Amino acid sequence: DGGITQSPKYLFRKEGQNVTLSCEQNLNHDAMYWYRQDPGQGLRLIYYSQIVNDFQKGDIAEGYSVSREKKESFPLTVTSAQKNPTAFYLCASSIPRDTGVNYGYTFGSGTRLTVV
């Protein structure tokens, strides 16, 4: 079955550490996205990528970094510069709107990051 796999499901980070969240998709989607969700709130966009080797900052990119070396993979690194990283992180993918179709975005099952 095609889908998006996020790992790990739970992640614990010590103060001052960088951690990397994995996101892999086998849907052959060109576009991929990272969102952050805080308790009881909506999703906020961190970074997105419409094509391999290219990505753009979202609304809350400070303290985060990404890479897009392969179409299937879009890892997110939470750096020590992110002051409040405890949150639920969701990865998504989609067919770009330029194709003329839009079936919505497919989401992974998320990673819960906690600072200890």
Add this chain to the structure above:
Amino acid sequence: AQTVTQSQPEMSVQEAETVTLSCTYDTSENNYYLFWYKQPPSRQMILVIRQEAYKQQNATENRFSVNFQKAAKSFSLKISDSQLGDTAMYFCAFDDYKLSFGAGTTVTVRA
């Protein structure tokens, strides 16, 4: 960033009844897509329904339907014949090459 507003933080509905969730958005674009997503306690985001702005006809998916008012920039979701499995947080989202989400409405279906 596009602004998406959901003014109802929580809604409660009796099983088999109907509930309507409101959503307004702000954009200067003419062609865009709107979505409703459901997030149950498992936290998996599930697409409920989508609407293309250039289509006047309101989208319907089984018990879920929307009332899309383009001029008013309004996009409400109606859940008919509510079921216990509909209990979830519902998010309205606007797509302009990236999804912008509202704050969400928590829907509780009572038995």
